[in-house]
Amino acid sequence: MFNYTFRWNQALKSLPQMLEGALVTMEIAILSMVIGIAIAIVLTLFRLSPLRPLRAVAAVWVEIARNTPALFQIYMVHFGLGSFGIHLTPYLSLLIGIAYNNAGYLTENFRGALTAIPETQTRAARSLGMTSLQAFRHVVMPQMLRIAFLPMTNQMVWAILMTSLGAVVAMNSDLYGVANDLNARTFRTFEIFAIAAVIFYLITKTITISARLLAARLFRY
């Protein structure tokens, strides 16, 4: 039954290529998180706004991000925008798709974090003469980001895992894309993807462990 011969050498020769792909994967994940956090902060402000249309924009964004597959969202960016004549490169489609997803989930996380911050904090800030935006920026937001730090770490891990979905829009420079291309040329499917899996594992573990160390340094209060 067991007549398969592993050919690790051949697959390992492609390791440098795969590591390059891993860099692209991390680049996309980091960029998508930076964009996602920025948008999520804006959407959180929208949610708190007295203006209905702004609240609606935030609600629609969050609900679509959370209630459809990430793969669908990437398809929408790539093919959906395509039918409006906007043709994005695979890299951009993937980046925007993941950033969209991140922003939606993070907004929801921020909302949860906000409920944990007492209203009196804003009140104290306002009574010192701060504007509501200053109170949010300097008093509420830092506390919100602390509470949301762990969920943000999880989202970062998700962003790494989501980069693999780029394959459906013909992305081939990220780790999964590189592995996929190598597989098409060599057919050593198991070996190649096993190596890719190990690299993914190391990346996600590095993120969770360094996030824990960072949190200990960052939040001393």
Added chain:
Amino acid sequence: MFDTALTVNDLLFLARGAGMTLLVTAIAVGLGTLMGIVFGVVRYQVGPWWGAPLTFFLDIFRSIPLLIQLVLANAFVTTVLGFRVSGFTVACGVLSLYTAAYCAEIVRGGIEAVPQTVRRAARSLGMSWGQDMTHIVLPLATRVALPSWIGLALGVMKDTSLVFVVQVVELLKSTQILITRLQEPLFLLLICGLFYFLISFPIARFGGYLEKKWLAND
């Protein structure tokens, strides 16, 4: 409203895809939850030290992309072991373990949320471990775990969109096949997205409602 070349047959094709999505979800969530409960209880009972190997094993499913899990499992079973197994079976197997990995964490968290004092009270009344588990821990832990579990089940439904990689044609893959043929990406994607949304949104809302209600009662 839409000028489309979509035929009734195409719609049936989409519906079959949707059926496949729901079928894979049901199997994965069903089996995964059963395994998850077992793993979660074991993991809690043996403690973090002896549970480390199990934790490590389950953590793998949460640390590498599902797409790679599917490709690897498929390659392992069919080419390395040489079994003739359908993509459907591989998809269900991998997704079940994937679900179990997340579910075990939810279960463990639920059990840990039951205060030790309550359990000691139960044991001091003469209840056995099993009685304590079924009459005290189960109902209390369920309150903590159910909202997360609903989130997990919906997450698994969305993640079934990846089983195309082992040649299972579910909703999103069917949509993509039609897109290639009909060249009407936006319209088709909207139908597909709407399907996911209409299932996921109300259930997610219900989960949120439960969470709020139970939090308020504590």
Added chain:
Amino acid sequence: MIEIENVRKSFGSLEVLKGVSLTVPKGEVLTVIGGSGSGKSTLLTCINGLEPIDSGRILVDGVEVHAKGTDLNRLRRKIGIVFQQWNAFPHLTVLENVMLAQRKVLGRSRAEAEAEAVRQLKHVGLGDKLSVYPSRLSGGQQQRMAIARALAMSPDYMLFDEVTSALDPQLVGEVLDTLRMLAAEGMTMICVTHEMKFAREVSDRVAFFHQGVIAEIAPPEELFGAPRTPELQKFLAATV
């Protein structure tokens, strides 16, 4: 000068201020006493514009607080307020707590803000806690920090809303000492309080709030010595 003219304020169907009039000249220390729910705390939050009012008007140095064109953020710089719950900003050190609004609201430089913060913190006896996070402080220390935070804005008026009510009994003294010090320095203050001994000692005048109106207002010797209304007599009998 703070002028309050016939102010009314309701929360839903509950009218908490039923036509309050009061004038507090510069340099005066006014304490406000009265049962819980009598509307005294609400009055303070109306003075600095945190709460809107239904009718009447409040003037601070001639500027109407609730008028449309009033820049509340500007006005609030003049009026410091300290609450029952001290509301320390938990993510900032004691020093940073006192520096933040100075920099963002008054636009002071880092060096200026820090110098002022250190001065005020030393003043309230927290000179040795500058780089500590509020979670490490006792309630009394946090409350003194909140006072320093308000004072650092160089306000002309200070409002104190039951600042000792949430404190453990043994910590009340240190906060009251800080208030006594401010009173002695000539700060214009309105203190809502339950501490009768304190009210008797520091006040120029004491106002007794009852059911949304000022039932009696007089210098402390007079108000405590010879209460005129039966409500006040009853209140004093119950608290002393």
